[in-house]
Amino acid sequence: MKTSVSLFVLLSICLVLGSCSDSGSGQDPSDTFNQGEMLENMADNLIVPGFQSLETQVGLLDQSLDAFVQSPSTNTLDAAQSQWESAFMTWQSANSYNFGPGDRSLGTLEVLLGTFPVNTANIEANITDPSFDLNSSFALDIRGFLAIEYLLFGTSDDAAVVTQFTNSAARGTYLQTLSENLVSTVQDVNTEWATFSSSFVSQTGTDVGSSTTILFNNFASGFESLKNFKVGLPAGKRPGQTQAEPEQVEALYSAKSLEAIEAHLNTIENIWRGRSSSGQDGLGFVEYLNSVEGGPALVSATEAQLTAARAALSAVPDLSLSQNISQNITAVETLHTELQKLTRFFKSDMASLLGLSITFNSGDGD
Amino acid sequence: MLPNPASQMPIQSWKSYFEEPVSIAGLVTFRILFGLTMVFSTLRFMALGWIENQYTQPIVHFSYYGFDWVKPLQVEGMYLVFGLMALASLLIILGAYYRLASSVFFILFTYVELLDKTYYLNHYYFVSLVSFMLVWVPAHRAYSWDVWRQPKLQLSHIPRWMLGVFRLQLAIVYIYAGMAKISYDWLVLALPLKIWLPAKANLPWIGFIFRYKMTSYLFSWGGMLYDLFIPFLLLYRPTRVWAYLAVIGFHTMTGLLFQIGVFPLVMIMLSLVFFPTKLHQQVLDYVGKGLRAEPSTPRPRRSFSNRMLPGFFLVFIFIQLLFPWRYVLYPGNFFWTEEAYRFSWRVMLMEKAGTATFYVKDTCTGREGVVVNSEFLNAHQEKQMAMQPDMILQFAHFLGEHYAQQGLCAPEVRAEVYVTLNGRPSELLIDPRVNLTQKSHGWAHKDWILPHSQLPSFF
Numbered sequence: 001m002k003t004s005v006s007l008f009v010l011l012s013i014c015l016v017l018g019s020c021s022d023s024g025s026g027q028d029p030s031d032t033f034n035q036g037e038m039l040e041n042m043a044d045n046l047i048v049p050g051f052q053s054l055e056t057q058v059g060l061l062d063q064s065l066d067a068f069v070q071s072p073s074t075n076t077l078d079a080a081q082s083q084w085e086s087a088f089m090t091w092q093s094a095n096s097y098n099f100g101p102g103d104r105s106l107g108t109l110e111v112l113l114g115t116f117p118v119n120t121a122n123i124e125a126n127i128t129d130p131s132f133d134l135n136s137s138f139a140l141d142i143r144g145f146l147a148i149e150y151l152l153f154g155t156s157d158d159a160a161v162v163t164q165f166t167n168s169a170a171r172g173t174y175l176q177t178l179s180e181n182l183v184s185t186v187q188d189v190n191t192e193w194a195t196f197s198s199s200f201v202s203q204t205g206t207d208v209g210s211s212t213t214i215l216f217n218n219f220a221s222g223f224e225s226l227k228n229f230k231v232g233l234p235a236g237k238r239p240g241q242t243q244a245e246p247e248q249v250e251a252l253y254s255a256k257s258l259e260a261i262e263a264h265l266n267t268i269e270n271i272w273r274g275r276s277s278s279g280q281d282g283l284g285f286v287e288y289l290n291s292v293e294g295g296p297a298l299v300s301a302t303e304a305q306l307t308a309a310r311a312a313l314s315a316v317p318d319l320s321l322s323q324n325i326s327q328n329i330t331a332v333e334t335l336h337t338e339l340q341k342l343t344r345f346f347k348s349d350m351a352s353l354l355g356l357s358i359t360f361n362s363g364d365g366d
Numbered sequence: 367m368l369p370n371p372a373s374q375m376p377i378q379s380w381k382s383y384f385e386e387p388v389s390i391a392g393l394v395t396f397r398i399l400f401g402l403t404m405v406f407s408t409l410r411f412m413a414l415g416w417i418e419n420q421y422t423q424p425i426v427h428f429s430y431y432g433f434d435w436v437k438p439l440q441v442e443g444m445y446l447v448f449g450l451m452a453l454a455s456l457l458i459i460l461g462a463y464y465r466l467a468s469s470v471f472f473i474l475f476t477y478v479e480l481l482d483k484t485y486y487l488n489h490y491y492f493v494s495l496v497s498f499m500l501v502w503v504p505a506h507r508a509y510s511w512d513v514w515r516q517p518k519l520q521l522s523h524i525p526r527w528m529l530g531v532f533r534l535q536l537a538i539v540y541i542y543a544g545m546a547k548i549s550y551d552w553l554v555l556a557l558p559l560k561i562w563l564p565a566k567a568n569l570p571w572i573g574f575i576f577r578y579k580m581t582s583y584l585f586s587w588g589g590m591l592y593d594l595f596i597p598f599l600l601l602y603r604p605t606r607v608w609a610y611l612a613v614i615g616f617h618t619m620t621g622l623l624f625q626i627g628v629f630p631l632v633m634i635m636l637s638l639v640f641f642p643t644k645l646h647q648q649v650l651d652y653v654g655k656g657l658r659a660e661p662s663t664p665r666p667r668r669s670f671s672n673r674m675l676p677g678f679f680l681v682f683i684f685i686q687l688l689f690p691w692r693y694v695l696y697p698g699n700f701f702w703t704e705e706a707y708r709f710s711w712r713v714m715l716m717e718k719a720g721t722a723t724f725y726v727k728d729t730c731t732g733r734e735g736v737v738v739n740s741e742f743l744n745a746h747q748e749k750q751m752a753m754q755p756d757m758i759l760q761f762a763h764f765l766g767e768h769y770a771q772q773g774l775c776a777p778e779v780r781a782e783v784y785v786t787l788n789g790r791p792s793e794l795l796i797d798p799r800v801n802l803t804q805k806s807h808g809w810a811h812k813d814w815i816l817p818h819s820q821l822p823s824f825f
Contacts (some may be wrong), residue, residue: 035568206565207625228738239726239735239765240772293560294789301791340736344721344784344792348752352719352786355565357625359746 033291034283039201039211041274041282048197049276050094051190057087058186062179065148069172072165074158081152085256088145092263093270093277096222099214100200101192104185107140110225112185115140116250118147120154127174134177143178146251151175153253208357216285216356219271220347226264227339230257234325235332244329246322255320262313268346269306285350294353302345305338312338384530387523390508390670391646392639394461396532397505399635400496401459404471407493407628408452417444420485425742426764427482428750428757431807436480447474458500461510465501472497483757484750488713489629492539495686496636499535502678503528504670509650524670531679532639535686537597542690542711544593550822551701551716553590556582557788558717566623592616600640613637624714696811699821701787702795704754705811720752720785720795726765730775737765753785755796755812762802779803790820 064083068076091113098108106112119141126132126142134143141147151171155161165171203211229250231237234257236244249257270277274284289295312335317328324332351358411417421427422441429436438444451474457467476494479486506512507521551557556579563576563585575581592612599609617630638646690710693700700707701716724737739748742764751757762779769777778801784792793816800814817823 204568206568224738228736232736236733237736239737239769239777240728240774241735242731242733292564292789293557294786294791297791340723343723348719348721348749348784349786349792352717353561353789355562355717358749 033288035204035212035288036201038274038283038288039204039215041284042215042271043193043197043200045276045280045282046270046274047094047097048193050090050097051186051193053277054087054090054094055183055186055190057083057090058179058183061087061148062183065175065179069165069176072162072172074162077152077158077162081254084145084148084152085254085259088149088251088254088256089259089263091145092260093267095264096218096267096271097215098218098221100196101189104188106138109185109189110222111140113144113182114146114250115144116146117248117252118142118144118150120150123147123150123174127168127170130170134181143181145182148175148178148182149251149253151178206355206357208359210356212288212354213356213358215271216351216354217358219268219285220351222264222271223268223339223346224343226261226268227336227343230261230264231332231336231339234321235329235336236325237333237336244325246325249321249325252322255322257321258313258316258324261321265309265313272302272306272346285354289350289353292353292355298345298349298353302342302350305342305345309335309338309342384527384676385525388526388529389643389647390504390521390524391650392529392641392643393503393505393524393532394509394650395646396529396636396639397461397464397500398459398509399638400500401455401457403628403632403635404455404475404493404497405452405459406631408448408455410628412445412448412452417441417448419744420746421478421481424482424744424747426747426761428484428747428760430480430483431756431809433480436477438481447478450474451478457511461506461512464506464510464512468497468501468505472501482747483708484747486708487627487629488539488543488711489627489632491709492535493632495535496532499531499679499682502675507670509654521668521670523668525676527676527679528670529639529643531683532636533597533601534683536633536636536639538683538686539711540593540597543713544590544595546710546712546715547586547590547593549701549715551788552586555788556586558715559585559589561717561789562624569622589616597640600637603642606640610637610640620714626714698815698823699818702785702818702821703812703815704756705815716788718753718785718787719749720783720792722748722752722758722761722781722783724762724765724779724781726769726774727778727780728769728774729778742768752783753795755815756807758783758796759802759805759807759812762805763807766803777803787818787821793819 061080061083064076064080068080095110095114098110102109104112119139122139122142126134126137137143151174152161155164165175200211203209206212233241234245234248236242251257251260266277269275270284272285274282274287276282286299289299312331316324316331316335319327321332350356418441421438421444427438439447451471454467454471454474457463458471472494475490475497479490479494504521504524507519513520547553559582560579563582565576567573567576569576596609596613596616599605600613602609614634617634620626621630693706693710696703696705698705701718722739724739725734726737727734739751739761743751743761751761758781762781766777766779780798780801781796782798783795785795786792795816796812797814797816802814805812805814
C-alpha cells in the first residue's frame with residue numbers, strides 16, 4: 001500500500017536524523033540509570049539511618065531532661081542543653097522526609113518537631129494550666145524541639161533557668177511531656193519506616209504518586225523552607241515587613257541558628273548527591289540528572305551555585321544569626337540571594353528534565 | 367477523498383451534494399457517545415475532589431482576558447453546577463428535553479472552563495465547541511425520549527453537511543495538532559519525547575523501549591504523521607477500519623503514558639462519527655430492538671431542513687480554521703512567549719517549566735520583599751503561572767492589590783522568571799526590572815518578554 005511505503009520512507013528519514021544527532025554519545029545514556037537503586041540508596045543510607053540516629057538522640061535528650069528536672073542545677077542544665085543541641089542538629093538531617101510515615105495525622109514531622117517561632121505566652125500559660133493535655137492539643141507552636149529550647153535556654157542566664165525549674169514542678173512536668181511527645185513521635189516514624197521502606201523502593205516511575213516525585217517535592221520544599229523561613233523571614237525579606245526581625249530566627253534562644261542552617265543545607269546537598277551523613281556517596285539526583293537529556297548542563301550549573309551558596313554561608317561572620325541580622329545584614333542578604341539563585345535549579349529545572357509530574361490534574365504537557 | 371466524485375461539480379451540484387439527505391443515525395450515536403463520555407468525565411472530576419482543589423479553595427483565579435466577571439460559586443454551588451452538567455449529559459444520551467439539556471451543558475461546561483486558565487486543556491476546549499455545535503442540530507429527533515413523547519418530531523434523515531461539520535471539527539483538531547508538530551524540536555531533536563519517554567522506562571512490559579532514543583524519534587514522527595493523516599484515512603473507506611484501530615492504539619498508548627485524563631476516551635468515542643451512517647443505523651436498530659424502544663413499522667422518510675443553519679456553521683468552521691493562525695501576528699518564538707498559544711490545538715508539544723520569584727516594593731520606604739507564591743496559589747497554578755507571561759502579569763496585579771491592602775505604599779511588583787524549554791538551560795522569560803503593575807492585560811504583544819538566546823525568534 002502506498003501509505004505504508006511513504007510511512008516507511010518517512011520513518012527511515014527520521015531514523016537517520018536520529019542517529020545523526022546521537023553521534024558522539026553512541027550509547028543511550030538513560031540505559032545506565034536504575035531508579036530503583038537510587039530509591040534504595042535514599043531509603044537505606046539516608047532516610048532510615050537519619051531517623052534511627054534521631055531516635056537515639058531524642059532518647060538521650062529525654063534522659064538528660066529527666067536528670068535535669070529531677071535535680072535542677074547548672075550541671076544538669078549544661079548536659080541537657082548540649083544534648084538538645086546534638087539532637088537538634090540530628091533533626092536537621094531528617095527534616096526533609098515529610099511523606100509516608102513522616103506525614104502524621106496532626107501535621108508533618110517538620111511542623112510537629114520544628115515549628116518556630118514558638119508561642120512563649122501560650123507555653124507559659126499551658127505550664128500553669130493543670131488541665132492542659134498536649135496529646136489533645138492541636139497547637140503546633142507550643143511543642144517540638146524549639147519549645148524545649150525555649151524552656152532550656154529561655155533566659156540568658158543559666159542560673160535563672162535552674163531557679164525557674166526549682167520553683168515550679170509544673171515547668172519540669174511540661175518539659176518532660178514535650179520530650180515524651182518528641183520521643184514517641186520519632187519512634188512511631190521509625191517503626192513505620194521499617195515496613196514502609198520496601199513500598200517506597202518499589203514505587204518507581206515519574207508519576208505524581210511515585211517515590212521519586214514525592215522525594216523530589218520534599219527535597220524542593222525543604223530547600224524552600226530553609227531559604228524562606230530560616231533566612232528570609234528574620235532578614236526581613238517578606239513583602240510587608242518594615243524591618244529585619246532577628247527574633248524570628250530558628251533556634252533563637254540557644255543562638256544555634258547558623259549551625260542549624262548549615263546542617264539543613266548539608267541535608268539538601270546529601271539528598272541531591274545521594275550521600276549518607278557519614279559521607280558515603282551513592283546514587284542520587286546528580287547521577288539521575290546526568291543520565292537524561294540536558295542533565296549534565298544542569299548538574300554543573302547547580303554545583304556552581306551550590307558552591308556560591310556555601311561560600312555565602314561561610315562568609316556570614318562568626319556571631320549568632322540574630323546578631324548578624326542586627327549588625328551585618330548584608331552578609332545575611334547575600335546568603336539569601338545566593339540561595340534564591342539555587343531555587344530554579346532545584347525546583348523547576350530538575351523536575352522538568354526528569355519528567356516528574358508535580359500535580360494530580362491532567363495536563364496537555366504545555 | 368470523499369466517497370463521491372464531487373471534484374468537478376458546479377456549485378449547484380456541490381450544494382446538492384452537501385444537502386443530500388443521509389440517515390440521522392450517525393448524528394444520534396454521536397449524541398449518545400458524547401453524552402456517555404461527558405457523564406463519565408463530570409463524575410470523575412467530582413470524585414477526584416477537583417472542584418475544591420481547582421475552584422473553591424484557591425485564593426486567586428486566572429481568568430481569561432475579558433472574562434474576569436466569570437467567578438466560581440461557593441462549594442455547594444459548584445457541586446450543583448457539576449451535578450446539573452452530569453444530569454444534562456444524561457438527558458443528552460436519552461435525547462430528553464434535548465435543546466435545553468444541550469444548551470445547559472454547553473453553558474455550564476464553558477462557564478467552568480472560563481473560571482481559571484490554569485486548567486486549560488485543548489480537549490476541554492474541544493468539548494465546549496462540540497457541545498455548542500450539538501445545541502443547533504436535531505440530534506434528538508430519532509431514538510430519543512423527545513420523539514417517544516412527541517412522535518411527530520421524528521426525523522429519518524439529515525443533510526449530509528450536518529455530519530460533515532462534526533467530522534470536520536475532529537479533522538481540524540487532528541490536522542492542526544499535526545501541523546504544530548512540524549517543528550525543529552519535535553522532528554529533528556525528538557523533544558520533548560526524548561525527555562518524557564525515558565521517564566517512563568519503568569513501565570512494565572513496554573518500558574524498556576523508552577530507554578532508546580530511537581523510540582523517541584519513532585514516536586515523534588509517528589505522532590506527527592498520525593495527526594496529519596488520520597482524518598483522511600478515516601474518511602477513505604478502504605483504510606477506515608485500520609485507521610480506527612490506529613485511533614484506539616494511539617490514544618490508548620498516550621493515555622497510558624501521560625497524564626491526559628479523558629482526552630483519549632473522547633477521541634476514541636467521537637472518531638466513530640467517521641464510520642458510514644448505515645453502520646450507525648444498524649447498531650441503533652440492533653440496540654433499539656433489544657430495548658424495544660422503536661416501533662417496528664417502517665419509519666416515514668422525513669428530512670431536516672433549515673435555511674439559516676448551513677450559513678451559521680459555515681461561519682463557525684471558517685472561524686475555527688482561522689483562529690489558530692493568529693500566532694503569526696505576534697513577534698518571537700511562540701513556544702517561548704506563548705502568545706496565541708491556547709485554542710490552537712497545540713497538544714503535548716513541549717516540556718516547559720519555570721520558577722517565578724516576585725519582588726514587591728513599598729515605594730515610600732523602598733523596602734523590597736520576596737513573595738512565597740505557594741501562600742496564594744495551589745501547585746498547579748504556580749506551575750502554570752511560572753512559565754506563561756499572561757498569568758505572570760495577572761499574579762503580579764493580584765500581588766500589587768493584595769499588598770496595597772496590607773498597607774504597602776503604591777507597591778511595585780517585578781518578577782524574576784527562569785524558564786526551561788525542552789531541557790535547555792533555564793533563562794529569563796521576562797524583563798526582571800519591569801514594574802508589572804504598570805503593564806496592562808490584553809491581546810497586544812507583551813514587549814517585556816525577553817527573547818530566548820537559542821530558539822529562533824520567528825516561527
